[in-house]
Amino acid sequence: MTASTTPANPPDWGFPTEFEDLSGEVAIVGVGEADPSKASGRTTHAIAAQAVERAIADAGLRPEDVDGVIYSGGLGDQFDAAAFHAHFGTNHSLFASSEGGGMAWAATAPVVAARAIRERKASCLVNVFSVAWATQRANMVGGPGEFHAKQRFKANLEMPFGWFPQPVYFATIARRHMLEFGTKPEQLGAIAVSCRRHANLTPGAVMHDKKLTLEDYLSRPMLVDPLRVEDCCLISDGGGAYVMTSSERARDLAKPPIVVAGVGEGQSGSGSYWSQQRDFTATPQVFSAPGAFAMANLSPHDVDVLTLYDPFTIAALMQIEDMGFCAKGDGGAFVEGSALDFDGGVLPYNTHGGMLSHAYVLGIAHVVEVVRQLRGEAAAQVKDARVGVYGGYTGQHASTLVLRRDA
């Protein structure tokens, strides 16, 4: 397996972030999800507060026990220290970092926590993320498209040609993947079908009541050829949070500690300009995953359950390849059939339904799901799951979080 994670000629179209070894230092001790939904009228703060409350309660802690809050500095009105105090009516000293939240940061927030704990700035930290994009879309503000429209090379060199928004980028990437590697529609469909099956088993998943077979998938019209609606993520209101502390202290808490075994991060040299990424059919997981697995002293072979930030089926397929679960280009054949199913698949994947079928809460629910899997608490529970991985992806960044249950 090392052969596929460390190619002889490492690609040079991006680069990894160098993290110090923090394997085993921190553990996730509490997780919480806000109720995911379609447009709900809730604010991001109200959604985040519900997730944080649940995560703290899950850890068997009180709000006063949390002395650090990690949130997203890049995505709107997030749950910062002031929001924490306002919600819980507390006034104790709170370490705060805006280097967390969802997406790629849902994997790297444990680095922030490990450093804060090492430097004695905090001892127990919550990473939180929420979105109200379904509500905001109904009001025609916010949403993923608005973020990209603000980038001026996109506005000047892409949008005039109708190469916008994200489904168009990923349809173009999927086409190229098909041309280069022979990837087939039914292989992309297999990803969507496994995710839906998992959502059907997961209470609260937005698509819980809607079944999807491969035949259904193939009969759906093209949205942006070669992608169908079912290849694209939902737009949702929702959020999640997880509480971290030192592995030592974690042993005394309510739930079995889920240890942060490895963290990685990689970046594309072309930023978020997908059109110009030299390796058009790859993700920066190429740069992120090897470091995370090395830190964890584990390999893709050891992974019992995988969750990936999955805005589109093709984004998941490429990450599966780029993280070393199969050779580059073999992703289509690898995911075919029931390969990704929680019960008997070769790689149980997005066992809550992912962003395609659970909710588009930008990866935070993926980490919550991995923790539940490793505790044995998941709805679509993978038997004897001991090692779980979350892969984050924004286009520009990818990140990898390797979690492990020891006891």
Next chain:
Amino acid sequence: MSAAHFLPDTNWEPTAEFWAGAAQGELRIPRCRECGTYNWYPPKTCHHCGSPQLRWEAVSGRGTLFSWAVVRHVFVKAFEEEVPYVTGLVALEEDPAVRIVTRIVDCLPEEVGADMRVEAVFRPLVFSGSEKSVVVPWFRPATV
């Protein structure tokens, strides 16, 4: 987003020369005077050698279709009358590493194929309900 959002800002300095070229029926790309590398998107310094000596040069306007998507859904109102349309990336003949985002025109979506040879054609981009127009490089199947 209104139609105006989808017209380029031809005065924005980093891409002004691209649009000035298009207005004159030329596809222009920044090229390094030190090492000859074409640079896209326009950077401040050459991505190959780091030189700040970049000069916009006209290229042939010929290339091959690298990849494409057929947009069948109205994601944005400005393109409502255009669907279905083909948008994608053309690899330049001078340097296939340079990928131009464009529209493929003068053929049906079903006629578009991998590595199809294409050539630039310059036409005004107009959206209904907007008086402004900008000449843009679209690509069509190569005629020679």
